[in-house]
Amino acid sequence: MLFIYIKRIxxxxxxxxxxxxxxxxxxxxxxxxxxxxxxxxxxKERFRGMVDLYPEKCVICYQCIRICxxxxxxLGHKVLEDNKTKNxxxxxxxxxxxxxxxxxxxxxxxxxIFLNKMYEVSYFDHxxxxxxxxxxxxxxxxxxxxxx
Amino acid sequence: xxxxxTVNMGPQxxxxxxxxxxxxxxDGEIVLSCKPHLxxxxxxxxxIAENRTYTQFIPFTDRLDYLASMNNxxxxxxxxxxxxxxxVPPRAQYLRVIMAELNRVISHLVAIGTFAxxxxxxxTPLFYAFRDREKIVELFDEICGGRLTxxxxxxxxxxxxxxxxxxQVIKDFIKYERKxxxxxxxxxxxxxxxxARSKKIGILTQETAINYSVTGPMLxxxxxxxxxxxxxxxxxxxxFDFDIPTGTAGDAWDRFKLKxxxxxxxxxxxxQAIGAIPEGNPVSKVNRVxxxxxxxYMRTENPKGELGFYLVADGGLMPxxxxxxxxxxxxxxxxxxxxxxxxxxxAVCVLGSLDIVMGEIDR
Ligand code: SF4
Ligand code: SF4
Numbered sequence: 001m002l003f004i005y006i007k008r009i010x011x012x013x014x015x016x017x018x019x020x021x022x023x024x025x026x027x028x029x030x031x032x033x034x035x036x037x038x039x040x041x042x043x044k045e046r047f048r049g050m051v052d053l054y055p056e057k058c059v060i061c062y063q064c065i066r067i068c069x070x071x072x073x074x075l076g077h078k079v080l081e082d083n084k085t086k087n088x089x090x091x092x093x094x095x096x097x098x099x100x101x102x103x104x105x106x107x108x109x110x111x112x113i114f115l116n117k118m119y120e121v122s123y124f125d126h127x128x129x130x131x132x133x134x135x136x137x138x139x140x141x142x143x144x145x146x147x148x
Numbered sequence: 149x150x151x152x153x154t155v156n157m158g159p160q161x162x163x164x165x166x167x168x169x170x171x172x173x174x175d176g177e178i179v180l181s182c183k184p185h186l187x188x189x190x191x192x193x194x195x196i197a198e199n200r201t202y203t204q205f206i207p208f209t210d211r212l213d214y215l216a217s218m219n220n221x222x223x224x225x226x227x228x229x230x231x232x233x234x235x236v237p238p239r240a241q242y243l244r245v246i247m248a249e250l251n252r253v254i255s256h257l258v259a260i261g262t263f264a265x266x267x268x269x270x271x272t273p274l275f276y277a278f279r280d281r282e283k284i285v286e287l288f289d290e291i292c293g294g295r296l297t298x299x300x301x302x303x304x305x306x307x308x309x310x311x312x313x314x315x316q317v318i319k320d321f322i323k324y325e326r327k328x329x330x331x332x333x334x335x336x337x338x339x340x341x342x343x344a345r346s347k348k349i350g351i352l353t354q355e356t357a358i359n360y361s362v363t364g365p366m367l368x369x370x371x372x373x374x375x376x377x378x379x380x381x382x383x384x385x386x387x388f389d390f391d392i393p394t395g396t397a398g399d400a401w402d403r404f405k406l407k408x409x410x411x412x413x414x415x416x417x418x419x420q421a422i423g424a425i426p427e428g429n430p431v432s433k434v435n436r437v438x439x440x441x442x443x444x445y446m447r448t449e450n451p452k453g454e455l456g457f458y459l460v461a462d463g464g465l466m467p468x469x470x471x472x473x474x475x476x477x478x479x480x481x482x483x484x485x486x487x488x489x490x491x492x493x494x495a496v497c498v499l500g501s502l503d504i505v506m507g508e509i510d511r
Contacts, residue, residue, distance in 0.1 A: 019339060
């Protein structure tokens, strides 16, 4: 009995050494992680970040509003006196509802609405996320790394 | 018999893989009975499906089994395509197979890593698995722009073609992963401590497995050769040559080993699919407004088992009813049977070997 017990201890010890051999091989490899806040990885070409808009490209077709599964977008427009030109009165985006699916970007006929590369979206007040004015060109300026 | 007492494990517990709450009746260290309580992650996804158009619901399927979003997208899109008789271009079919298999690989990698961690192998195997998984996650990020919720597969095709150079990345990954599998075997599979902890623990017999309608790797580990990809081939699975690995004992170790074997088989499928991928445009151009009527049931082989979508349409823009049959839900059902009479630390081992995801259990 004692012999088996001691043997098992030795076999267990040996298996630990074998496992350590695998980890030892990995010690000298290059680290695969990044020191995140210091080193930042560039986002990929198709990365889906915050919703962004080129206001001048929008033709007010309401397709993005209709496709959005979470009703995160809100668009309003008025027709000018000449009964032809339409003007956007409001175009807001609720980042707390958005699920970053990218369907609005896909359906937009003029590529006016798109998802940018922003991923650090901490705000001091969560109310700021509820209605981001997409018409303003200052929309993401205050966030570090914000583009557009 | 000493005094019985009840232990509440979870809902916030590192080894319950999400917000699962287990009510264990214990006699000392021995588990006498176990009662899983669900519902902490309930988001009424089935009801949401009734209020969204067919296209709008695809992002929500990402949130079912969030470790295998591609497979969920695929299952739902196949169900809608079957309901509305929509044809899929051949290139899209091949790409779908590749994406589904890559996702199976990374889902199994997470399962392997977390299982080793549940057995007390601290963080090393988990980080090794995540290091490998990261390569595919990065690739998916490049292909569809998401790292966890891919939302890539569309009704009638895909949201976009893969960028140039993807083939090479996948080929490199296959080569790399084959090498890694050897490392996993060295580090875990045949390690005597690992064997002592997981062999003959939580034995699921064939009969019990079938009675609890357990599916996926868990069923195959019990020795039942059942895989929807072979039994009811969808997409182009019938064109590929691959085996269905099965276990013999149905214990926790078998379930672990089977996942490693399945990774190898998935790599085989991907290899063949990459070689045979036809030219063409996989992007779905069909109108995003779908209408149809009738009902259909479509099941696919998810990494965790059989994922079924039952759709009823009444001619409107939205489905009348969408019932989701999720594999983890049925697999978890067998847990009380498996942990009876085990130590509490072995119960954690069994739970880890089930490889459940709460997202699709609570839905
Ligand atoms: S990304 Fe999706 S959820 Fe967000 S605004 Fe666009 S369509 Fe709506
Ligand atoms: S889909 Fe594009 S063009 Fe149409 S309303 Fe939305 S942003 Fe404007």
